[in-house]
Amino acid sequence: MLPYSLENDYLNKKCVLFIGAGISSRVVRDDGTRLPGWYSFVNELVEYGFTHNAIEVETRRDLDKMIKENKLIAVAQLVIDELKEAEFQNFLSEIFYNVKPNDAIYPLICQMYFRAIITTNFDTLIEDAFQMFASRKIKTWTQQEVRENLAQMDEQFLLKLHGTYERQGTVILGLQGYLKNIYKNDIVSRIMETLLISNSFLFIGYGLNDPDFNNLLDHINVISENNNRIHYLAVERGKISDVEKKYLKKHRNIAVLEYDNLTGFHEGLLDILEELKKKKAL
Structure with missing residues (x-):
């Protein structure tokens, strides 16, 4: 069962989906290999x-x-x-280039409604999926474009926090890039802070050793010092110890959602999203 607070926030359109490299790595390229994590x-x-x-x-x-x-x-x-x-x-x-959203998780995400979708991935799989599978397009911006689009933030949007591969100038991949474009970007910090006030965050495709995830948590902790709202991390069952779960809950405000990975393709992650999608307001 999913936590009631997560279900309630999702039903009230107060859930932000964060998508990490583990989701892109589900996609198969034309040569039969998967996108790299x-x-x-x-x-x-x-x-x-x-x-x-x-x-x-x-x-x-x-x-x-x-x-x-x-x-x-x-x-x-x-x-x-x-x-x-x-x-x-x-x-x-x-x-x-020319990689397609050919995994079942993409149409599923397009059929759901999140207050916003934020990704640290460089690919265009999410916006391509909305073009292919959704009845609506999703406004998409990199971290460099949010300032000029602040007036549209009341609508659902996709924020590519680390840029997009087609425009190298937007790509953040090193320490200097993180410092300049994320930590010292007052507009990005303001958007994150605004979302944190009334939304829960659901992280998928991240692991505890993922520097993107840890950088995000550091940033969130700094800008939400007095906000005790719980956020959620979906991980394969058995990958995180009870001690780590306790630490994440107490010091990071992160509750762990465990799922089964019997096939090696993280099918349990789709089960979490499917369960959330089926929730209806009473």
């Missing part, structure tokens, strides 16, 4: 930098070691520093 994405970025002579053998070894130590944001920043702008844009396009 955050860990695989950084590995592919390092490989690209190495094969394009942007990083040397010894540096590659150091970066591989840093990846094993989960220093993914630092690794991404170091590789980006060495790539030319055109090379980085080409890397992004090689991964994300």
Whole structure:
């Protein structure tokens, strides 16, 4: 069963959906491989930098070691520093161009109503899905475009918090990008703070070792210091210990929603969304 508070917020259109890389990695590309999650994405970025002579053998070894130590944001920043702008844009396009929302979770999300959808993913799968499966389009902005669209924030919108791959100038992938475009972006902070006042957040496609998720939690904690509203993280059953759950609830205001993953394709996540979708107001 889902928590009553989550059901109630969803029914009252006071639930914001956060979508992480784990959702994009459900999608199959034309060559039969899946889109990379955050860990695989950084590995592919390092490989690209190495094969394009942007990083040397010894540096590659150091970066591989840093990846094993989960220093993914630092690794991404170091590789980006060495790539030319055109090379980085080409890397992004090689991964994300012409990828289609061919997983069942996308039409399901389009059939639901969330106050807003926020993603840290660079792909265009969510907005493409709304074009394909929804009776309505969704207003879509990157973190750089929200200022000029503040007047439309009362409607449902998709915020691409880390940018979109087709426009490299919007993409946030390193420490400096996070600092400049998220933490020091007063408009983004104001929007997040406004949403936090009256909405619960539901995180899907994130893990506890995901730097995107941890950066989001840090940012949310800073701007919601006196707000005790509970938010929700959907994770595979058994991936988080009871001690970690207790910590998340007490210090992060995050309640864990566990789901089964018997097939390896996280089918239980769809069950959570389906259950939420079926809820009707009394």
